[in-house]
Amino acid sequence: MENPYLPIPVRIDKVTIETEDRNLKTFRFVYVNPADENRFQYKAGQFGELSVSGKGEIPIGIASSPTEKGFVMFTVNKVGLVSSALHDMVEGDVMGIRGPLGNWYPWETLEGKNVVIIGGGFAFTTLRSSIVMMLDPANRGKFKDIHVVYGARSPGMLLYRDELAAWEARDDINMHITVDSAKDQPDWKYNVGFVPAVTEAKAPKGDDDTYAIVCGPPVMIKFTQPVLDKLGYKHDHIIMSLENRMKCGIGMCGRCNIGKDFVCKDGPVFTLEQLNKMPKEY
Amino acid sequence: MRLLQLSHSDLTRGVEALRKAFRVEAPLPERDHFVFGPLPAGAALDLSAANTRLSAKSVIYPASEKMLRVSLDPAKEDHHVYREADKDYSPRAVLGIRPCDARAFTLVKPNFDNREYRDPYWVRSYECSTFVGLACKSPCSTCFCTSAGGGPFDTAGLDVLLAESGEGFIAQVLTEKGEALAAAAGWSAAAPEGAEAALSAMKAEADARIVSRIETEKIPGKTILSLFDAPFWDDAAFACINCGACTYLCPTCWCFDIQDEAHENEGVRMRNWDSCMFPLFTLHGSGHNPRPNKTARVRQRFMHKLKYYGDKYGGGIHCTGCGRCVTHCPVNIDIRRIASLMNGYEPDNACAL
Numbered sequence: 001m002e003n004p005y006l007p008i009p010v011r012i013d014k015v016t017i018e019t020e021d022r023n024l025k026t027f028r029f030v031y032v033n034p035a036d037e038n039r040f041q042y043k044a045g046q047f048g049e050l051s052v053s054g055k056g057e058i059p060i061g062i063a064s065s066p067t068e069k070g071f072v073m074f075t076v077n078k079v080g081l082v083s084s085a086l087h088d089m090v091e092g093d094v095m096g097i098r099g100p101l102g103n104w105y106p107w108e109t110l111e112g113k114n115v116v117i118i119g120g121g122f123a124f125t126t127l128r129s130s131i132v133m134m135l136d137p138a139n140r141g142k143f144k145d146i147h148v149v150y151g152a153r154s155p156g157m158l159l160y161r162d163e164l165a166a167w168e169a170r171d172d173i174n175m176h177i178t179v180d181s182a183k184d185q186p187d188w189k190y191n192v193g194f195v196p197a198v199t200e201a202k203a204p205k206g207d208d209d210t211y212a213i214v215c216g217p218p219v220m221i222k223f224t225q226p227v228l229d230k231l232g233y234k235h236d237h238i239i240m241s242l243e244n245r246m247k248c249g250i251g252m253c254g255r256c257n258i259g260k261d262f263v264c265k266d267g268p269v270f271t272l273e274q275l276n277k278m279p280k281e282y
Numbered sequence: 283m284r285l286l287q288l289s290h291s292d293l294t295r296g297v298e299a300l301r302k303a304f305r306v307e308a309p310l311p312e313r314d315h316f317v318f319g320p321l322p323a324g325a326a327l328d329l330s331a332a333n334t335r336l337s338a339k340s341v342i343y344p345a346s347e348k349m350l351r352v353s354l355d356p357a358k359e360d361h362h363v364y365r366e367a368d369k370d371y372s373p374r375a376v377l378g379i380r381p382c383d384a385r386a387f388t389l390v391k392p393n394f395d396n397r398e399y400r401d402p403y404w405v406r407s408y409e410c411s412t413f414v415g416l417a418c419k420s421p422c423s424t425c426f427c428t429s430a431g432g433g434p435f436d437t438a439g440l441d442v443l444l445a446e447s448g449e450g451f452i453a454q455v456l457t458e459k460g461e462a463l464a465a466a467a468g469w470s471a472a473a474p475e476g477a478e479a480a481l482s483a484m485k486a487e488a489d490a491r492i493v494s495r496i497e498t499e500k501i502p503g504k505t506i507l508s509l510f511d512a513p514f515w516d517d518a519a520f521a522c523i524n525c526g527a528c529t530y531l532c533p534t535c536w537c538f539d540i541q542d543e544a545h546e547n548e549g550v551r552m553r554n555w556d557s558c559m560f561p562l563f564t565l566h567g568s569g570h571n572p573r574p575n576k577t578a579r580v581r582q583r584f585m586h587k588l589k590y591y592g593d594k595y596g597g598g599i600h601c602t603g604c605g606r607c608v609t610h611c612p613v614n615i616d617i618r619r620i621a622s623l624m625n626g627y628e629p630d631n632a633c634a635l
């Protein structure tokens with residue numbers, strides 16, 4: 001019987017410090033047994049359990065795109081026990097990953113549609129996966145306009161800065177990068193302001209063919225939702241990804257439920273229309 | 283189904299014979315109560331308990347168990363790579379389990395064994411077990427199994443059901459596993475004519491002794507949000523001290539935690555029972571807690587038992603009516619009272635409450 005708790009062994013191939021406070025690092029993993037890559041076939045929006053041997057496991061969104069082969073990548077904020085132990089690890093170390101877990105953004109529905117990605121802070125990881133996937137030459141034609149509103153406290157707190165700059169330069173994606181304040185960086189050439197305000201100014205109006213994917217800290221979500229309502233997005237066109245405390249990631253330990261649904265297995269991706277019918281326990 | 287007749291000495295001899303082919307687990311006396319565990323060599327089967335204080339869930343799903351092991355010794359070839367922990371899944375006979383506790387496994391099964399995932403520890407542990415139940419001829423006053431979907435002679439989840447009768451037992455052999463166990467125990471004497479009628483009469487009498495009920499008929503027709511937002515939860519939770527006794531004792535509560543433990547160069551990944559009654563259960567690393575107070579936690583326990591479970595798995599409640607949480611809650615929180623609040627709640631008439 002396959003054991004869904006058994007992590008796949010991986011080796012840390014590359015560690016990148018993402019933010020100026022050094023609290024966010026991106027870990028690129030390669031498979032110790034290259035054949036294991038086939039067991040980790042994922043879609044943008046799914047997550048994995050990162051397993052630091054002897055310390056524990058944490059659920060982390062997959063930041064690499066299914067179109068990127070030979071490795072898998074996660075960006076981790078240093079918070080507590082396991083994430084701190086992970087931050088202490090170095091290139092060459094062996095650890096485990098389990099997954100892919102959970103559902104994904106509804107790519108089947110999004111085909112042929114305009115996609116508006118709205119992200120804040122470090123909840124940009126699965127959004128990076130989504131953008132890289134959509135921009136892949138094999139996929140770009142499947143989607144209409146792509147808009148990205150992404151904000152962080154300051155320029156130094158944005159994730160994936162080199163890629164953001166590269167996307168800014170392209171004409172097949174509309175980037176709206178913003179920071180709460182750029183006072184330390186006089187040459188900042190993008191937006192200044194909170195994500196909800198930038199969304200209101202820059203995002204396209206809602207219609208049957210336009211979907212928004214929203215990921216970010218609770219305050220950002222709270223103030224972005226009325227903006228999307230004002231722009232005319234129907235609630236089944238607003239897609240969100242939740243984070244509840246997790247252990248098993250496979251709907252068994254009973255920890256992450258919201259009403260009858262498990263965030264780990266029935267989610268983490270839900271439409272706002274679904275969330276409206278669920279208790280506010282997230 | 284086959285009916286056999288056992289004398290007390292058939293039972294005793296059978297238990298000794300079973301030890302050759304099975305690991306035998308049964309209720310064991312411990313101070314003033316009983317608890318399930320491996321029957322020590324030489325010990326006789328004691329079927330005098332009304333029920334064990336803790337449910338029989340620990341037989342299949344221990345309060346603490348090793349899942350994986352890992353070596354942290356860089357000199358070892360597979361260091362830092364997790365392996366399955368060694369386990370004993372040789373055949374096991376679970377003797378003297380009450381029908382409510384055997385049925386509990388069937389309620390828990392869709393959680394651990396479903397289309398998407400199979401929990402190998404629970405599934406193997408369950409599949410290697412043969413359950414020999416003991417019918418309840420004198421149920422306790424706190425039992426309400428008959429309105430929870432079971433009954434004192436219920437056979438769900440059992441391979442053999444024993445019912446005390448005259449100078450011995452009538453044994454219903456219910457499954458192939460039950461047949462194999464009966465053969466290993468050397469039980470073969472067919473029950474005398476009329477045994478079937480005698481069983482029905484005993485069952486009817488036992489059913490009639492259960493007068494306590496849980497009211498849930500109207501719960502499936504209500505929405506999750508209307509019950510979640512009902513005004514009675516603060517009051518219902520008021521006395522709860524979040525001790526978790528109810529979830530620990532309950533045969534159907536299945537929540538667990540996963541923790542790594544490491545000593546020098548050896549690590550293990552453990553799973554331990556956990557409880558939705560504890561604040562840490564849902565606490566995020568950031569400090570945010572989606573169930574920040576006692577009311578939210580008590581509501582979760584009862585909504586899961588009486589609403590979410592049925593909505594998710596297509597009906598029924600996640601409670602066998604064993605009455606343990608009712609008997610042992612230090613502040614007398616009673617699932618039957620909460621169920622009747624939920625069952626009777628009509629949001630439209632909320633002002634009439």
Ligand SMILES: Cc1cc2nc3c(=O)[nH]c(=O)nc-3n(C[C@H](O)[C@H](O)[C@H](O)COP(=O)(O)OP(=O)(O)OC[C@H]3O[C@@H](n4cnc5c(N)ncnc54)[C@H](O)[C@@H]3O)c2cc1C
Pocket residue numbers: 047056057058059060061062075076077078079080081082083084122125126242243244245246247268565566567568
């Ligand atoms: C679907 C999902 C995707 C996520 N994606 C990312 C991501 O891409 N990058 C990132 O930095 N963080 C992400 N998180 C949050 C991350 O899981 C927590 O920050 C992390 O578990 C904290 O663990 P810790 O051991 O460092 O902290 P501790 O406070 O020591 O936590 C102990 C244990 O509690 C659990 N836990 C604590 N907080 C959380 C939480 N917020 N969510 C889930 N479990 C928790 C974990 O099992 C953890 O090991 C995600 C969470 C979920 C549920």
Ligand code: SF4
Pocket residue numbers: 521522523524525526527528529559610611612613614615
């Ligand atoms: S046993 Fe009673 S007091 Fe303890 S957690 Fe359960 S309901 Fe609360």
Ligand code: SF4
Pocket residue numbers: 528531532533534535587600601602603604605606607608617
């Ligand atoms: S909820 Fe209470 S009565 Fe129901 S099965 Fe659990 S312990 Fe028994």
Ligand code: FES
Pocket residue numbers: 245246247248249250251252253254255256257262263264265
């Ligand atoms: S994390 Fe275990 S049920 Fe969702």
